[in-house]
Amino acid sequence: MNDQVTEDPQTILDRIQQQATRYETPCGDGRLLWHLWDQSGGTAPVVALFHGGAGSWRHWIRNIPALVATYRVLVPDLPGLGESDFPPSGDDPEAIATIVADGIDAIVGAGTTYDVVGFSFGSTMAACVGALRGKQVRSVTIIGSSGVGGMGSAVTLEKVRHLEGQERVDTHRTNLSRLMIADPAKIDDLALVIQDWNTVRSRLHTPSISRSGAVMRAIDRLQSPLNGIWGERDAPANPKAPERVAFLRALRPEADIRLIPGGGHWVAYECPETVNAILLEMLARTRP
Numbered sequence: 001m002n003d004q005v006t007e008d009p010q011t012i013l014d015r016i017q018q019q020a021t022r023y024e025t026p027c028g029d030g031r032l033l034w035h036l037w038d039q040s041g042g043t044a045p046v047v048a049l050f051h052g053g054a055g056s057w058r059h060w061i062r063n064i065p066a067l068v069a070t071y072r073v074l075v076p077d078l079p080g081l082g083e084s085d086f087p088p089s090g091d092d093p094e095a096i097a098t099i100v101a102d103g104i105d106a107i108v109g110a111g112t113t114y115d116v117v118g119f120s121f122g123s124t125m126a127a128c129v130g131a132l133r134g135k136q137v138r139s140v141t142i143i144g145s146s147g148v149g150g151m152g153s154a155v156t157l158e159k160v161r162h163l164e165g166q167e168r169v170d171t172h173r174t175n176l177s178r179l180m181i182a183d184p185a186k187i188d189d190l191a192l193v194i195q196d197w198n199t200v201r202s203r204l205h206t207p208s209i210s211r212s213g214a215v216m217r218a219i220d221r222l223q224s225p226l227n228g229i230w231g232e233r234d235a236p237a238n239p240k241a242p243e244r245v246a247f248l249r250a251l252r253p254e255a256d257i258r259l260i261p262g263g264g265h266w267v268a269y270e271c272p273e274t275v276n277a278i279l280l281e282m283l284a285r286t287r288p
Contacts, residue, residue: 009190016064025103030085032103037064037073045138045288046114047071048104048129050122052144052266053206056082058194059119062272067279074107074114076100078125080204090204093214097128104129115283117141119268120236121206127218134223138286141227141279144265146207146236147215148228149247155179155235160199172196182233182264191269219252226255227282229275231263256282 020035035057038044047067051059057075067073079087079096089095104114115138118126123145130140142148155178160171172195176187180195219226228248234241245259258278263271 009188009193012190013058013061013193016061019068023103023107025099025106027079027085027099027103028088032079032085032099033077033083034103034107035075036107037068037075039068040072042072044070044072046074046104046108046112047283048114048116048126049073049075050078050100050116050118050125050129051075051081052120052122053204053210054081054202055119055122055198056194056201058082058198059122059266060268061190061194063268063276063279066272066276067283070280071283072108074104076103078122078204080202081206082198082201086203091209093124093128093209093212094132096209097125097132100125101129101132111136113138113288115139115141115286117143117279118145119143120146120265121210123147124210124212124215124218127215127222130224131218131221137224138288139225139227139283140219140222141229141282142215143229143268143275144231144234144237145215145228145244146210147213149244150240160196168196172199176266179235180264180266181270182231182235182262183270186270191266225286226252228255228257229260229267229278230258231260231265231267231270233262234265234267236265 020037023034024031049060056077064073077084087096113136116126116129123142126140130137157175158171172192173187177184181187230241245257249257260267260271268275
């Protein structure tokens with residue numbers, strides 16, 4: 001599953017998607033879309049990955065191949081994003097997380113234990129699922145959470161949906177540089193294709209949920225180990241990314257909290273080798 005540098009971005013996405021089994025679970029009167037990567041025939045531990053706001057399973061394109069060698073990797077398009085339908089309540093993080101947790105139970109079996117990893121808005125979902133399911137969730141890892149510690153910097157993004165051609169591509173590149181990826185050289189064609197696909201299908205307003213305090217309420221209720229990862233140059237956090245790390249370390253001294261040098265908000269894409277190694281190390285501590 002290793003991507004070739006010369007491979008077309010859409011070919012990479014199609015190839016990895018085709019290796020997954022597609023599931024649908026209820027989302028109000030609609031559906032929640034899932035992909036499950038499993039090379040073990042159903043015997044490996046489960047890790048669920050929750051993408052960021054205005055995202056989809058594609059946010060994890062550089063992490064799924066590293067995890068699937070030893071885990072069943074279950075990834076939704078979260079409610080109101082990607083191919084999933086809008087939730088009955090679009091401003092209630094706990095209600096949205098209940099839809100997600102029920103979906104996991106439906107796919108892997110109620111009572112099956114699993115780890116959860118969330119990026120940005122997905123961190124709120126990961127913490128809330130952990131709080132809802134208690135010890136059924138082996139560990140909770142949050143990456144680039146905006147709801148921890150002090151408020152960070154406001155990031156202004158350009159509107160893109162009305163644009164076409166090169167102007168649209170250039171505007172996506174600008175937005176990725178402002179919000180997601182710290183090193184402009186890391187904004188490649190694959191990131192641009194993912195950004196365009198995700199943006200067109202984004203309907204849920206996630207920033208208000210991420211900053212609602214839900215992640216901290218959920219962390220207070222967790223029964224499972226907590227891990228955290230931030231990029232040193234995380235745009236929504238800056239200049240407070242180190243402060244967020246320090247805040248969470250003080251709040252949960254037993255938690256494993258890491259700061260990735262030079263990394264931006266979408267650090268799992270920008271620095272995949274580093275993040276994948278850290279994730280595997282963190283997950284190994286709760287592996288059954």
